[in-house]
Amino acid sequence: MAIFRVCFGFMMLFGLIRFWAKGWIHTLYIEPSFHFSYYGFSWVKDWGDYTYLLFLICGISALLVLLGLFYRTAIILFFISFTYIELIDKTTYLNHYYFVSVLSFLLCFIPAHATFSLDQMRSKIAPRSIPRFYITSIQVFIMVVYFYAGLAKINSDWLLKAQPLSIWLFSKYDMPLFGHYLFQQTWMHYLMSWGGMLYDLTIPFLLLSKRYRCFAFTLVVLFHLCTAILFPIGMFPYIMILSALIFFSADFHQKGIDLFRMKIKSVFLKKIESPVNPIKKEFHYRSNRPAFIVLTSVLIIQILFPFRYVLYPGELFWHEQGYRFSWRVMLMEKRGYTQFRIVDSITQKQFYVKNEDFLTEFQEKQMSFQPDFILEFAHHLGTHYTNKEYKNVQVFADSYVALNGRKSQQFIDPKINLLEHQNGFGNKEWILPFKDEIKGF
Amino acid sequence: MLRKNVWIVFTFLVLGCQVSDDDANLVPTEENPIVNSEVGTDQDTSDSKKTFDRQEMLTFIVNQIIIPSFNNLEVNLGELKSSFDLFNADLTDENFEDLRNQWLNSYKAWQHVEMFNIGKAMEEYYVFKSNIYPVDTVRVKSNIESGAYDLENPNNYSAQGFPTIEYLLFGPDDDPSKGINQLKDNIKYRDYLKTMIESLVSHTKAVKEDWVRTKEEFVLSTENTASSNLNMMVNDFIYYFEKGFRANKFGIPAGVFSPAALPDRVEGYYSKIYSKEIAMEALSSIKKFYNGISVENKDVTGPSLKSYLNFIESGKDHLLSDQINEKLNVVENSINALDQSFVRQMDSDLTLFLKTYDNIQSTVVLLKVDMLQVLNISVDYADADGD
Numbered sequence: 135m136a137i138f139r140v141c142f143g144f145m146m147l148f149g150l151i152r153f154w155a156k157g158w159i160h161t162l163y164i165e166p167s168f169h170f171s172y173y174g175f176s177w178v179k180d181w182g183d184y185t186y187l188l189f190l191i192c193g194i195s196a197l198l199v200l201l202g203l204f205y206r207t208a209i210i211l212f213f214i215s216f217t218y219i220e221l222i223d224k225t226t227y228l229n230h231y232y233f234v235s236v237l238s239f240l241l242c243f244i245p246a247h248a249t250f251s252l253d254q255m256r257s258k259i260a261p262r263s264i265p266r267f268y269i270t271s272i273q274v275f276i277m278v279v280y281f282y283a284g285l286a287k288i289n290s291d292w293l294l295k296a297q298p299l300s301i302w303l304f305s306k307y308d309m310p311l312f313g314h315y316l317f318q319q320t321w322m323h324y325l326m327s328w329g330g331m332l333y334d335l336t337i338p339f340l341l342l343s344k345r346y347r348c349f350a351f352t353l354v355v356l357f358h359l360c361t362a363i364l365f366p367i368g369m370f371p372y373i374m375i376l377s378a379l380i381f382f383s384a385d386f387h388q389k390g391i392d393l394f395r396m397k398i399k400s401v402f403l404k405k406i407e408s409p410v411n412p413i414k415k416e417f418h419y420r421s422n423r424p425a426f427i428v429l430t431s432v433l434i435i436q437i438l439f440p441f442r443y444v445l446y447p448g449e450l451f452w453h454e455q456g457y458r459f460s461w462r463v464m465l466m467e468k469r470g471y472t473q474f475r476i477v478d479s480i481t482q483k484q485f486y487v488k489n490e491d492f493l494t495e496f497q498e499k500q501m502s503f504q505p506d507f508i509l510e511f512a513h514h515l516g517t518h519y520t521n522k523e524y525k526n527v528q529v530f531a532d533s534y535v536a537l538n539g540r541k542s543q544q545f546i547d548p549k550i551n552l553l554e555h556q557n558g559f560g561n562k563e564w565i566l567p568f569k570d571e572i573k574g575f
Numbered sequence: 576m577l578r579k580n581v582w583i584v585f586t587f588l589v590l591g592c593q594v595s596d597d598d599a600n601l602v603p604t605e606e607n608p609i610v611n612s613e614v615g616t617d618q619d620t621s622d623s624k625k626t627f628d629r630q631e632m633l634t635f636i637v638n639q640i641i642i643p644s645f646n647n648l649e650v651n652l653g654e655l656k657s658s659f660d661l662f663n664a665d666l667t668d669e670n671f672e673d674l675r676n677q678w679l680n681s682y683k684a685w686q687h688v689e690m691f692n693i694g695k696a697m698e699e700y701y702v703f704k705s706n707i708y709p710v711d712t713v714r715v716k717s718n719i720e721s722g723a724y725d726l727e728n729p730n731n732y733s734a735q736g737f738p739t740i741e742y743l744l745f746g747p748d749d750d751p752s753k754g755i756n757q758l759k760d761n762i763k764y765r766d767y768l769k770t771m772i773e774s775l776v777s778h779t780k781a782v783k784e785d786w787v788r789t790k791e792e793f794v795l796s797t798e799n800t801a802s803s804n805l806n807m808m809v810n811d812f813i814y815y816f817e818k819g820f821r822a823n824k825f826g827i828p829a830g831v832f833s834p835a836a837l838p839d840r841v842e843g844y845y846s847k848i849y850s851k852e853i854a855m856e857a858l859s860s861i862k863k864f865y866n867g868i869s870v871e872n873k874d875v876t877g878p879s880l881k882s883y884l885n886f887i888e889s890g891k892d893h894l895l896s897d898q899i900n901e902k903l904n905v906v907e908n909s910i911n912a913l914d915q916s917f918v919r920q921m922d923s924d925l926t927l928f929l930k931t932y933d934n935i936q937s938t939v940v941l942l943k944v945d946m947l948q949v950l951n952i953s954v955d956y957a958d959a960d961g962d
Contacts, residue, residue, distance in 0.1 A: 158959065228962040304887065305951035307629075308798035318626070368960030463962055469944045469954070478834075486831050496959055524834075534940040541895070542944040 135269055136250035137387045141376040143200025149369045150193045159189055162226055166494050168514055169223040170507050173557050178221040191215045202251020213238040225500045229463050230370035233279060240275060240432060243425040244268040250391050271429040272380050277338035278436045282461040284334025289574025292331065296323035297538040298467030306364065333357055341381040354378045446561050451537060452568035454504055455561065470503030470545060472533035474512060476519050479526040487515055503535045505565050512552035529553050543569055627886040628878065629797035629805055635877030637790045639869040644687040645783035651681035652776045659772055666759045675744050679849055682737045686853060687860040687870065690815035693807055695785035701778050708738040709840050715739055719767045726774055735771055743768045745845035799951065806952050812864060813942050820861065821939060824854050825932040828917060836925060841917040850917035854910055862903055887949050895945050902938040909934050
């Protein structure tokens with residue numbers, strides 16, 4: 135658990151610094167004049183130039199988590215600030231950000247500073263072990279992520295058409311060694327599609343088994359390094375690699391910690407306080423009933439939530455109702471082109487909006503194929519033009535979307551005034567039906 | 576339990592491989608005849624080559640389309656300059672007519688280079704300095720009066736280039752004779768016109784020379800990244816089609832983006848009768864670029880976006896490349912049906928003009944959504960993670 139905490143803190147700190155260094159705080163959060171908010175979270179706003187402060191708070195709490203200093207406060211602060219940042223604009227939604235949010239929420243209830251932490255060095259007592267359940271809960275969560283990612287790959291596009299990998303790998307023609315020949319081969323696209331699906335489905339169980347754990351971890355490293363090289367997915371591969379360490383036994387981790395201490399000693403050539411101070415008495419964390427209930431509930435929600443898509447008719451990849459927060463990763467090559475018509479319902483005079491007057495290129499790209507974005511933007515336009523004293527404003531969308539190598543087709547019913555519809559959990563019947571079928575989960 | 580798992584994995588792997596083997600047959604290797612493609616042969620047969628040489632495509636575009644188009648423009652601007660000198664020395668109606676004709680010729684030649692807003696052209700704001708319309712006539716007049724102006728100032732972009740020359744030559748729309756009178760009577764007008772022409776000549780020369788100087792290096796950059804020349808050129812082409820062609824020439828004057836039509840925003844507003852001719856010229860440059868047709872000789876063809884799409888989609892029915900060409904033909908027919916004066920067209924039948932816009936619009940969808948999906952080229956340059 136301690137190693138996991140240190141790795142987690144480190145990855146978060148590194149991820150935030152990277153985010154800052156690339157200037158994304160400005161381009162993704164401060165620059166846009168309008169943010170796409172999550173349903174029910176429209177009160178979450180960027181802090182203008184103080185958004186940097188938000189990232190600073192988040193970064194410092196990640197550092198404190200790493201060190202194990204004021205751990206409880208730090209991890210709660212981290213969870214809140216990180217999640218807040220993610221809630222500002224759903225344009226930036228990534229499964230791995232959601233993964234981090236959930237993980238940090240779980241960690242709020244877990245005494246991960248029990249060993250190898252500044253908190254523990256400060257205190258008189260030396261807790262040696264934490265209840266097995268805490269570790270299991272993290273393990274189960276990671277297993278859910280993998281298994282559901284694998285389950286989602288069991289669909290006809292992924293397995294029978296090797297889509298979208300065909301499109302993506304094919305365009306990697308400039309990659310050294312593999313790009314020119316291997317990635318141009320159809321069998322390679324199928325091999326990687328099937329391999330990816332099998333990997334996701336089986337790796338949680340392989341990691342769980344003592345016998346195959348080392349083999350499994352090697353696979354984890356290889357697989358995620360591959361994806362890191364192939365796709366622009368940022369920190370995700372490294373987070374997953376380090377997260378998989380949670381499956382190793384406490385002994386293994388203790389050896390790691392001891393090795394680290396030895397190194398420190400040999401570097402500084404001086405005696406550092408022994409980890410188990412004889413004055414401190416042995417102590418076991420007792421199971422904490424509320425924590426147990428919270429953790430179990432989170433896991434149950436995790437298991438059920440991804441299946442909410444069955445409540446909506448039509449093709450999930452098309453309407454995306456229930457697509458997010460369900461560990462559906464890299465399943466779609468989707469592009470759209472969406473223009474909005476502002477119509478005066480009485481005179482029938484109309485004009486088209488220039489999206490770039492309101493959105494950044496990145497926002498426009500994401501908006502063009504996601505119905506909830508389209509609706510939210512339509513309402514934003516409605517309000518904007520009504521405030522500008524346009525009369526009887528109606529907003530219609532001319533939208534075309536292409537999915538997984540199919541030809542583009544009209545996406546939104548162009549005859550429907552989007553202002554008459556509200557975002558919510560109800561089925562969006564103004565999305566035109568998908569003219570094809572994708573079988574599977 | 577574990578052993579069982581491993582067996583399941585193994586079985587799936589074997590199954591997976593078999594499926595892949597079967598589907599490997601789908602790669603069309605024998606079905607279509609493979610004909611060696613060389614510049615000058617019919618390219619329709621080259622689509623089933625096993626690999627697509629992107630460098631060859633860029634080389635063809637640079638050597639057979641871009642540089643000849645710039646040469647052409649340079650020659651035409653040279654003649655425009657000579658016509659002006661002739662007129663300046665001898666202010667006759669005949670020389671004036673010749674000057675106007677040379678303006679039209681060079682404006683048509685311009686239509687073939689506007690889409691290449693890349694490299695030097697982009698650095699120098701070449702497109703902005705050459706073809707921003709409507710003309711800021713107030714600014715033009717004040718520049719002429721004061722004689723002190725900075726053409727590098729972005730506020731002066733709409734007071735220079737082809738539209739400003741047109742304004743000076745064809746005058747304010749209410750009085751066609753005013754143009755020649757102003758130029759005859761007022762040397763300040765002639766000086767400004769001269770500066771306009773010379774500035775176009777020198778910018779064109781600079782951009783063309785940069786192409787010639789950097790072309791070997793330029794064609795090497797074929798990676799699939801936001802900054803590669805290949806992707807930038809494809810994106811520039813689509814950007815031009817969407818903005819320069821669709822919005823500027825049709826959408827904005829038609830009032831697609833405003834509550835009412837704005838006829839004074841048409842290209843060729845002052846000369847009145849050339850809007851259609853200029854737009855057709857632009858469309859022909861779009862077709863040549865997309866289909867890989869040499870500017871110097873229309874019988875010479877080479878690798879292009881069309882053959883690139885055909886290469887990726889080989890074996891499929893209803894090729895996207897054909898669909899795009901069909902749409903471009905629809906666009907051509909609907910422009911052909913318009914009045915030679917777009918202002919007159921919008922006056923008599925705006926719906927027909929809007930119909931043309933709609934046809935162009937649906938081509939944008941094919942280029943921006945379908946084509947970019949097949950080529951897997953990103954449409955935005957936003958630097959962000961995906962998942």
